Amino acid sequence: MKLRMLMIFILVVATLVAQAQAADTVVLVTHDSFAISESLLDSFEAQTGLAVEVLRAGDAGQMVNQAILSKNNPLGDVLYGVDNTFLSRALAGEIFAAYQSPALDTVAAQFLRDDFFVTPVDFGDVCLNYDIAWFEENELSLPQSLAELADEKYAGLLAVQNPATSSPGLAFLLATIANFGEADEGGYLDYWAALRANDVLVADGWTDAYYGEFTIGSRGAGTRPLVVSYASSPPAEVIYAEDPSAGAVTGALIEDGMCFRQVEYVGALQGSANQAGAQLLIDFMLSAEFQADMPLNMFVFPVVEGTELPAEFVEYAQVPAQPAFVAPADIEAKREAWIQAWAEAMLR
Template identity: 30%
Template sequence: MRKILIVCSIVLAGTLSGCLNPSGGDDIIFDPTAPDRCESFTPAIRSSNDTLRILTYDIYTLSDAVVSEFTNQSGYQVEFIRTDDAGGILDQMMLTKDAPQVDLMIGLDNSYVGIALKNCLLQSHQANTSSIDASFEQGNFAGEDSLVPFDHGYVCINYDNQYVDGENVSIPTSLENFTEEVWKGKVAFPSAVTSSPGRAFMLATTDYFEGDSEWDWWAAMKANEAIFTSGWTEAYSVHYSGGYGQGYPGYIGDAHATVSYCHSPGVEAYFGSNWTTSVALDLPRASFHQIEYTGIVNGAANVDAANAFIEYLISEEVNRNMPTNNYMYGVLQGADLPETDGYRFHSLVPDEPANLNLAELDIEALVSQWLDSTS
């Protein structure tokens, strides 16, 4: 028996002793600041069985029927690896960057793609993207040939009009209003660390407060007992009184304002027979124009299939359905929300979203600062 214990100890100690090396063993530590970083970075290409492997979050537009149609049209088989959100996609790509296991990513938004580009996680595509609206040729990442936008929307504060009307509260005209007594404990924020909309809104506040007092504002929100949740779902469906959460188990409804999409009230109306009490708050530079991208992974094994899927994703038949299937705006020329049941009527397109240089911002440092301010 002693031998058994010795063998076990050796096995475990052996594995452990491999780790008695905090420098990380064989792992290459990538330097994202090196100028020729992407030329010298050649990830191992996985052996492929000709199945297109896509890394994405739960994009509701990619139903079984939609994917089967792609297979029928192109002949390519498709396999998905799913994460929870855009952050999850980036995590998986970072984790496997030396030996990528997917061909195409769908779902990194403009608050995350900067890190993907810095780390050379994507490669140029050859898809025909001429159907995409010309407005996407401007702004952050517009010149990047490895990114193709496939949907977009604006993130801003939504408030419950029933509370504002019923309690005779003034409609907020600035973010500072939310630090007042009437909003004490009544605003829910998804975390900027673990939620994409949370991160997007945090970024918007850096423009709104011009990089000056945003952390003071966040600290003031914390002091005003704002509710912080890890994800959008908890903030919107559990805490927000103006959303669909009402009538569902687990609903608390203690927050009368939250961060969501500026078209969320439109979606509420669309599914609520043109009725909603939720309103998107239009404050200059307090909203974030979120653009979601697809891109071919650096080291992809099935590049042709990936290009074909990109074209399919921005095709008329798939992209036109974005508002009803994925609750986001499509990117095709003339794309808009449907008029049905007040979808478009209750949706807000902000006049002046935050203007940020996302390619240059050190977003992770901002997230850390946000965390410090709200803890």
């Protein structure tokens, strides 16, 4: 009897300790590209008394898939980095708890949603990036449209990402659908068949494609001078170069229809241990200090109006005038079918 009472006492104490620890910590589940200044997390802790534990869960698609599979035992309290290409999958998986942040009134109207399961944080345009020196040295003109990429003169030059596991990969797939449509002849699948015949390389995620295959990102180890990345990637190459004064080594192709705009969101995970802390972290992500910190760390644009951009970002980042567009309702209704059709055409 005494032993039984002792075991119950130990279990109760362990539960109380775990609850206390959860109340003092917010676990942020995010993608591998998440990066902010360490001082920001210190600032959040100073303001709230809550420490932030960052859990990286792969590319955006992988992260969402893991969150859905573990929704009955959430990986953390907050999920950041789901974008408009994967959002409908996350919402259908019912992984988020609704929360209306009081800071939403500072967000540009174009990014606001009718529901409050997720909160917009940043945006960026997925575009083709190119190695400036490579094209100059090989005296090859840059493609001026997606259709041109299928020309044999660009054979073996392009690296893309798998749209099933990569948000920029899915964004690029959506750009091709916007450009070529779904017709049996001349549609996006025929276009992808042409890219396959032109020796396109498909990587699992952005990191693999950019740092493994792209001639610049891989520091010469890769062989592809064209890669699907972001219009805001060129400033990163300048800032982190050994000699930033040398200027841009990469560029982005931002001609009409060649890019696709991504909006990234944050949401409180349903049933998590620290819902109150999750809401405080969401509010903090819309604060002036967090929004101003993102451009030179994650190389994305803030959604809060009036946020001042760093000089380097203004000089080297580009914003497409007319990115490709696919209606959110169509993405929600057809995304899985599009990805499946793409996989059958490209991976078999």
